[in-house]
Amino acid sequence: MRTLDWVVLFLTLLSIVIYGIYKGKGTRTIRGFFLADKSMKWYTVALSIMATQASAITFTSTPGQAYVDGMRFVQFYFGLPIAMVILSITAVPIFHKLNVYTAYEYLEYRFDLKTRTLTSFLFLIQRGLAAGMTIYAPSIVLSVILGWDIRITSSVIGGAIIIYTTSGGVKAVNWTDFQQMLIIMFGMIMAFIMTIVLLPSGVSFTDALHVAGGMGKLNLIDFSFDLNNRYNFWSGIIGGMFVALAYFGCDQSQVQRYLTGQSITQSRLGLLFNGIAKVPMQFFILLLGAMVFVFYQYVQPPLFFNPVETRKIQEGAYAEAYEQLESKYAEVFEEKSKSLREYIDVKSSGDPVSIAQAQANFQTADNRANEIRGEAVHMIKAQSGSLATNDTNYIFLSFVIKYLPLGLVGLVFACIFAATMSSTSGELSALATCSVVDIYKRHIKTDGDEPHYLMISRLAMASWGIYGILFAQFASGLGSLVEAVNILGSLFYGTLLGIFLLGFYFKWIGGTATFLGAVISEAIVLTLFLLEYGFKSITVAWLWYPVVGCGVVIIAAMVLNTFLTGTNKQKSFAI
Amino acid sequence: MSEPLLKNIIDDAESDPPIFKTWKRLYAAVLFNLALLVVLFYFFGKAFQ
Known part of the structure; x- marks a missing residue:
């Protein structure tokens, strides 16, 4: 990168930190720190949701995926708009009515404390592993491309996030997400335009589409039903919907985004905007990858991109x-x-x-x-x-660094840093909220005052941030475990979703049956995982794990409920 | 949570969205948008295959 690129990158990062501190100032209560005093308008909620979901890997790996595998990955997002509608009808009004800080708090109202604690604990394991990876994965790519030591890259990203999240809490997170998403959109649009401009003279955009299509890269829709095929229409609509329901309905890093909405209307509009904009956004990023593929049909690519x-x-x-x-x-x-x-x-x-x-x-x-x-x-x-x-992760960035013009290279790298920061800050704030509200405040110190809890909240935020940085710095020593960590994170979603669906729709199911159903479900999903990755005796695309986990929780709880006489507690909190 | 605040939130849930007049219509619009995108992607892929 040249001087102007460094200037663009540095100024963008600095502006994010300053903007975060500015927007988060005056936070003096844990309601302000974790819920932004429920003051957010729908557009901030919407872009914050999108920014939290879009990690740096979305922008580095997705174009590379289109380059290698075509655009069929877009089908994975087809279930998302359906999930947004379902959650707008169910989860949003219930969470708002109960005025909860975490999604798991609802489970204590509906079931009991042990179900809340188990679910919160599953979330802390799953999201804790993912948060480390969210910093690690882009850090390793950026380190390779920029030639930096991974300790510098992860410290820059993690350090910047810790500064504004600890000072301003969720208000800072949401507003910086908003700003980061605008930077990302602008950067990616500019990169797309430049990729088209860089095509050789005489090759129009339509020609490029014909080349990409002819080479099988525009394989957007596949209606064939095949359980072994990771990305087709059906796995996207069904599996993708379950993943999206679990992620947006039971994962605190997303629930917290729309809990900050000023009202039910504002939260719903934020989710529905995501339902409209997410699929076209992914299509656009994949199309960018397909265009990079076409570019490399005319200009010789490196034999290997790393x-x-x-x-x-x-x-x-x-x-x-x-x-x-x-x-x-x-x-x-x-x-x-x-x-x-x-x-x-x-x-x-x-x-x-x-x-x-x-x-x-x-x-x-x-x-x-x-x-x-x-x-x-x-x-x-x-x-x-x-x-x-x-080398999929390196395809797009190596193209950027070699062929994009001065200034735009810095902007694209700023996008990658911004995307890492937006997803990580959302995760850190969610982890801190669950640690403080579901564990510390509920089990360890129940009679603390507001300044005490605020101090603990800041401490929890900083601790999770430091953990993320350390994970990124030591992850390279984990070898193949790093890949496993990513897959492991997806093993908990089905159980989490099943618990919430029982809470919302199955009024007669009690807390103990749900708790035991969750334990059984988690055991079955982990067995499936072991059979597939440990003993290599079955093959099930991982998108189906949440479907299995969710189904087992519901069925097991229904069966167990007939034998158990536990209370159903607040049936009124079901729909 | 105080009763008036709870009442406000519940009332707000009943309020109409700023576009499409009712929530049902807005939900239908989101799903229609998805269906439209699937059809467009299908023909887009076919057109350049």
């Missing part, structure tokens, strides 16, 4: 073999580029025979290029292990 691994292999035992592969790749790329130009030329002629011939020539060259890349990946695996072979 610069650190490339450097390692160029200096290691495979240096000579890798150099030969690079030469071969350059030759094949020339052929490929030439046949692509021929295809674009004959496409306008409308002659089906010529078009088919040109397409076949291009396909042959592309297959050869992919084979060579496969050999390179195999070589990298032999040298650095299988963890080093995935």
